[in-house]
Amino acid sequence: MSDDEVLRPVVGNWYKDNEDRIFEVVSFDEGDSYIELQYFDGEIDEMDLDAWESLSIESVAAPEDWSGPFDEMERDDLGYTDMNLPPESLSFSPDDME
Numbered sequence: 001m002s003d004d005e006v007l008r009p010v011v012g013n014w015y016k017d018n019e020d021r022i023f024e025v026v027s028f029d030e031g032d033s034y035i036e037l038q039y040f041d042g043e044i045d046e047m048d049l050d051a052w053e054s055l056s057i058e059s060v061a062a063p064e065d066w067s068g069p070f071d072e073m074e075r076d077d078l079g080y081t082d083m084n085l086p087p088e089s090l091s092f093s094p095d096d097m098e
Contacts, residue, residue, distance in 0.1 A: 006053045009035045014063070018056040022063065 007015070009025045015037075016022050023045070027036035033049035040063060 007057050007059060009037075009049075009052060014060050015057050016060045022060060024062075 009015075009028045011025050011028050014022060014024050021039055023037045023039040025035060026038050026044075028034070030049075034046065035049065035052055036044065036046045038044050
């Protein structure tokens with residue numbers, strides 16, 4: 001992308017601003033030129049398309065740890081409570097051994 005091309009906001013995509021803050025676009029109303037975003041730390045912000053276009057924004061990959069914006073998550077909330085036990089569908093018995 002050349003310097004004069006502007007990166008368009010896409011809902012669900014992650015970006016980094018000129019302050020190295022990572023955020024996801026959670027809403028974009030092209031008719032009103034309104035963009036709502038959520039920073040990785042959970043902060044919600046909004047801006048208009050003119051403000052977006054004036055920033056140095058680059059596209060980045062989604063963070064591996066998506067739980068950043070959520071306060072005080074328990075391991076249960078992430079969907080994996082006991083990491084030492086295989087799922088029932090993967091369990092086997094001694095009869096499976098040959």
